[in-house]
Amino acid sequence: MAEIGLIDVSMRDGNQSLWGATGLGTHHMLQIAGALDRVGFRAIDFTSSSHMAVAVRYFRDNPWERIRRARAAMPRTPLQFITTGLRFIAWQQADPDFMRLVYRRLQACGIRRFIMLDPMHDIDAVLDASRIIKQEGDAEVMAALTFTLSDVHDDAFYSAFARRLAQSRDIDLFYLKDPSGLMSPDRARTLTRAVKSEIGSKPLEMHIHCTIGYGALSSLEGAEQGASAVHVGIGPAGEGTSLPEAVRMVANLRAKGHTVAVDDAMLSHVNDYWWRLARAEGLPPGEPQSFDASFLQHQIAGGVMTTMERQLTELKLAHRLPEVIAETEQVRRDLGQPIMVTPFPQMVCTQALFNVVGGRRYGQVSDQVMRYVMGKFGRPTRPVDPKVEAAILDRPRARELEREDDFPTLSDLRRRFGATMPEEEFLLRAVMPGDQVDAMLGAGRGRTGYSPEMAPVLALLKKLAERPAARDLVVERPGFRLALHAGSGLD
Incomplete structure (x- = not known):
């Protein structure tokens, strides 16, 4: 059987899927980065432009510095990326x-692998962007075949798309990306075979x-059919x-007869760290579905889905989630069945939320949905419903x-x-609110160390600091003593 590689998605896609991209700051990541580097992963799914924006907005972390420090x-x-x-x-x-x-700055900071995902499967758009990446550095480019269910997106559709891209020297490898988890093992079998037959010696990964x-x-079935790597979360x-949990996936791949060249002890160490962090920070773990x-x-x-649940909870409308989900199906049909991958899920789900909460369908419409209907994001899989198009425009x-x-x-x-503005600051200011960039720059390098065991103590100290009556404070445990006295600092 083949040797199967692993790509770890914990810091980017796992964080985004389970914790709304706000669960992990730079200090959380750097604390375990050295050990993660020794596990033996083919790559670390580390960041995206949206993830970089979250670093600035929620953590005041410099996303360029985050990449540099992680690379080191x-x-x-x-x-x-x-x-x-x-x-x-x-x-x-x-x-x-x-x-x-x-793309030049990303590669200069340390990005060595790019996933090129065009939600409309526009071949020219993928090739144009891939060419720029290659001209600005030596990173790998992996083309995404983004999976969805429709009578248009059959195996022939994906294999034809892959065949065209495989002819380009700017595309190094491919992956089957299923962001909604819709691909059954039977479909993974036929689709992996179909794509493999068109891309020659270029590798194919399963996500x-x-x-x-x-x-x-379905990831296991892809490996059985010749995929070279599987994407996992720890x-x-x-x-x-x-994504599938890493430790169990290693065991399952080996049980199937495959070789997985990872350091089991180091993977166990990283696994233990993420569990301790999740408990300390109150991050809900993924559970088998x-x-x-x-x-x-x-x-x-x-x-x-995680973001939508959080938004409804903040609006005290969590009980209306089933209505919003049902409306999401209808909105997607109205808009020509866009593939539910960034940026389209955000558009569709936000519009569904407006339709349910607002009481009148398409009474309120976001600018992004209007731009989509105008064709500014490309050509929809199917035409937008004419009545809906008229109501929106x-x-x-x-x-x-x-x-x-x-x-x-x-x-x-x-x-x-x-x-004369530095390039990294300039790139952020060009696309983000200035006050958010100001706050990030004012925060400096931020926290440099992290311990899950100290998280509850620090949270307690923060709460007590908000209470003027708490002038003197002592925290003791075996081998540790922290004393805070008003006006005198730490002992």
Whole structure:
């Protein structure tokens, strides 16, 4: 049997799928990075432009510095960046010269592998962005075949897409990406064979979420049919709406007769760290999922489902989640069945939320949905429902967006922000609110160390610091004493 590699998704996709991308800060990641580098993973799914924005917005962490420090701590394992091509943080498609600078800086900071995902499966768009990446460095480029269920997206569709891309020297390998976990083992068997027959010697990897219980079984079937690697999450960052859990996947692959060249002791060490962190920070672990046929209809990906549940809870409307899910199915049909992968799940689910909470379907419509209906994100799989299209576009805001300028050119942005601004700061300011970037820069390098065991103590100290009456405080445990006295600092 073959040797099967593993790609760890815990820091990026696991974090996003289970914890809304806000579970892990730089200090959490760096504490375990050295050990993670010694496990033997083919790559670490490390970040994306959206993930970089979360680092700035929620943690005040510098995302460029995060990549550099992670690369220094993990010199042997390639860090992976997933991208939708010519887009960086903002919804709009960016100027190619702007994206050239983005890809140059990412590679300079330490990204060694890019996933090129175009949600419309636009071959020219994939090739254009891949060419820029190759011109700006020596990173690998992996083309995504993004799975969905429809009468259009059959095995022939994906194999034809792969065949065209495989002819390009800018595409090094492929992966079957199933963000909603819809791919059954039977479909994994036929689809893996079909794609493998078209891509020649270029490797194929399996990335299948566990949302409805298919993830591990379909990943194993892909390995049986010639896939070279499987994407996994470690410990609490696996299962649930994330990817198959790493320790169990290693055992299952070996039981099938495959070789998995990882350091089991080091994997166990990393697994233990993530579990201790999850308990200390109150992060819910992924749990094995029972089959749920409703996902075959609404096709909501794990990270989007987690975010939607959190939004409804904040609005005190958690009880209306079933209504929103049902409306998501209808909105997706209305909009021509877009594949539920970034940025389309966010558009579809947000519109479903508006339709349910607002009381009138399409009474409120986001700018992103209007741009989608106008064709600014590409051509939908099927035409938008004519009545829905008319309802969305027949409003003043839609007419304003029709006249909006394209994404500014790189030279225009340089004139706006100044030619001497450092490139990394400039790239963030061009697409993010200035006050968020200011706060990040003001925070400096942030925390440099982390211990799960200290997390409850630090949380307690933070709460007590908010109470002026608590002037003197002593925390003791065997071998440890911390004393805080008002006006005198730490003992």
